[in-house]
Amino acid sequence: MSPAAIGMIVKSPSNTARDGQHRVLEMIARGAALQDILDSLMRLIEAQSEDVLCSLMLLDDDGRTVHPGAGPSLPPAFLAALDGLTIGPCAGSCGTAIHRGETVIVTDILSDPLWADYHALAVPHGLRACWSTPIYGDGQRILGSFAMYYRAPKAPGEDDLCLPGIATHLAAIAIERARRESELALHRDHLQALVEARTAALSQAQEELVRRDRLAALGALVAGVAHELNTPIGNSLIAATCLADKTRALAGSVEGGLRRSQLARFFAQADEAGQILARNLQRAARLVASFKQVAVDPGNSERRAFMLCELLAELLPPLRVLARQRGVVIETDIAPGLAMDSYPGPLAEALTHLVDNCLVHAFADTADGAIVIRAAPAIDASVRISVSDNGAGIAPPLAPRVYDPFVTTRPGAGGSGLGLHVVHNIVSGVLGGRIELDSALGKGSTFRLTLPAIAGA
Numbered sequence: 001m002s003p004a005a006i007g008m009i010v011k012s013p014s015n016t017a018r019d020g021q022h023r024v025l026e027m028i029a030r031g032a033a034l035q036d037i038l039d040s041l042m043r044l045i046e047a048q049s050e051d052v053l054c055s056l057m058l059l060d061d062d063g064r065t066v067h068p069g070a071g072p073s074l075p076p077a078f079l080a081a082l083d084g085l086t087i088g089p090c091a092g093s094c095g096t097a098i099h100r101g102e103t104v105i106v107t108d109i110l111s112d113p114l115w116a117d118y119h120a121l122a123v124p125h126g127l128r129a130c131w132s133t134p135i136y137g138d139g140q141r142i143l144g145s146f147a148m149y150y151r152a153p154k155a156p157g158e159d160d161l162c163l164p165g166i167a168t169h170l171a172a173i174a175i176e177r178a179r180r181e182s183e184l185a186l187h188r189d190h191l192q193a194l195v196e197a198r199t200a201a202l203s204q205a206q207e208e209l210v211r212r213d214r215l216a217a218l219g220a221l222v223a224g225v226a227h228e229l230n231t232p233i234g235n236s237l238i239a240a241t242c243l244a245d246k247t248r249a250l251a252g253s254v255e256g257g258l259r260r261s262q263l264a265r266f267f268a269q270a271d272e273a274g275q276i277l278a279r280n281l282q283r284a285a286r287l288v289a290s291f292k293q294v295a296v297d298p299g300n301s302e303r304r305a306f307m308l309c310e311l312l313a314e315l316l317p318p319l320r321v322l323a324r325q326r327g328v329v330i331e332t333d334i335a336p337g338l339a340m341d342s343y344p345g346p347l348a349e350a351l352t353h354l355v356d357n358c359l360v361h362a363f364a365d366t367a368d369g370a371i372v373i374r375a376a377p378a379i380d381a382s383v384r385i386s387v388s389d390n391g392a393g394i395a396p397p398l399a400p401r402v403y404d405p406f407v408t409t410r411p412g413a414g415g416s417g418l419g420l421h422v423v424h425n426i427v428s429g430v431l432g433g434r435i436e437l438d439s440a441l442g443k444g445s446t447f448r449l450t451l452p453a454i455a456g457a
Contacts, residue, residue: 020044024170034178038070038171045167046073049160051150053127056135056171057082057094058144066094069144069175075125082121092118093132094145101142103133103164108153122149129154133164135171143175232280239276246270302345303455308338308375308383315348316373319355323371328363330355333374338383342455343430350426353419354387354447362391362445382433383453388446394439402437423447432456 024044027037042054055071065086068079087095096114097104106112109119109128122130129150137143146167148160250258250266312334323330340347355371363369375385394402403424427435433451 020047021166021170024174028170028174028177031181034174035070037174039072041167041170041174042070042072045148045163048163049148051152052163053149053151054167055079055094055147055149056144056167057085057098057147058175059087059098059142066098066144074149078121078125078127090114090116093130094147097132097134097145098142101134103131105131105156107155126151128152131156131160131164133168135168135175137172137176143172146171229284232284235280236277236284239273239280243270243273246273303341303343305339305341306344308340308385309334309336311344311348312351312373312375315351319352323355323359326359326363327368328359328371329369330371330373333372335376338375338377338453340383340451340453340455342451342453346426346430347451350423350431350449351385351387353423357419357423358387358389358391358445362389362393364392377453378450381453383451385449385451386446387449388444390444393441393443394437394445395441399437399439403435427451430455 021044024037024041027040038056042056045054046052053071053073055074056069057066058069059066065084067083071079082094085091085095087099089096089099090113091099092115093104093106104114106114107129109115109122109130115122115130122128127149129152130147132145132147134145135143146164148163246266246269250262253259253262312332316330316332320330351373355373358371362371369389369391372388373385374388375383378384402420405418405421424435427433427449431449431451432455433449436448436450437445438448439445
């Protein structure tokens with residue numbers, strides 16, 4: 001029977017068959033298991049005719065063999081015997097129907113040549129007649145076959161001919177849907193595997209980049225420490241060596257007679273060497289102290305509740321004195337009632353570094369200026385603090401690197417280049433916030449701190 005003829009038959013089923021079709025279609029729509037759908041479909045057809053036993057064979061992916069898809073009323077041993085059956089021109093009703101692509105009606109299995117090699121499988125189970133119709137899917141692809149078995153030799157009547165059309169039509173819908181869902185699941189699994197593999201590769205690459213960045217940062221830090229300490233230590237070594245040489249010379253002069261002028265000159269040289277040693281060792285000590293600040297440890301900081309305005313009131317007086325010496329005014333605009341539960345010590349240290357940074361770099365070439373410290377609450381339970389100046393500003397190429405260690409706008413004339421690095425570590429590490437920079441040459445700079453009002457653990 002051709003697919004067009006099947007379509008014509010399906011258009012006019014009985015009321016009972018129509019209700020059964022609706023039930024099967026509902027199962028398909030709900031996404032029921034294919035086995036349950038096909039079993040229900042076989043029972044639906046069996047209910048439309050007396051003594052009929054229905055089965056459905058599915059064509060394997062190789063296009064040559066079949067396996068049972070459904071047959072709830074047939075003996076399990078018979079269905080098992082059909083598993084792996086090879087289709088062909090004389091392969092029983094089902095194998096032949098799939099091979100020919102048309103309905104095959106065998107009225108007596110014992111006498112029909114199509115069953116010559118297979119009637120020993122059917123007869124012991126009392127099966128004597130078999131009508132089989134191929135199941136067509138999309139693109140006229142054969143998906144399998146639907147078969148109607150009887151226990152006595154029988155030819156189909158007019159009413160019997162509409163049943164295969166109903167069965168194959170519904171079976172094709174169910175099989176195609178199940179195959180598409182299986183293909184989608186396979187694609188999803190494949191895509192998931194690709195995503196996981198790509199994620200793992202990206203994670204590994206990211207870890208490698210982080211490792212390289214850490215090594216590069218460590219190398220830069222070590223080089224910076226060595227460079228910064230080399231000058232004061234070298235000066236101290238020269239002064240100490242010179243003092244040792246003068247002391248040995250003075251000791252030699254004592255044996256031959258020491259003049260007052262020689263002793264006075266030695267005292268002057270010793271005093272100068274001592275001052276050089278003190279200055280350079282003090283500078284080295286300050287550098288070491290600043291290096292220690294690079295690694296901020298919140299465990300060494302006291303956490304407590306405090307009012308931000310009170311913290312700034314204690315912090316600003318000495319900073320204002322230092323600013324006035326440079327002709328700079330410090331102004332504030334602090335919202336009242338800003339309460340925080342955080343680390344006041346590190347916060348004060350970060351603000352001090354920011355003000356010092358302004359004094360050293362923003363106003364290095366000017367005699368007057370202004371620094372404005374503002375603070376206000378944010379809608380996300382955080383506090384925003386800004387330190388602004390109207391000084392020299394930061395060049396765009398340097399701005400992204402200001403938080404790197406030993407980066408400075410005044411190499412050799414300012415600090416160690418660690419101030420903003422320490423600020424960044426405090427803000428992001430101890431205080432759990434973030435810091436942002438807005439700057440333009442000749443228009444000043446603004447550092448914006450966004451800090452949680454209640455610091456994390």
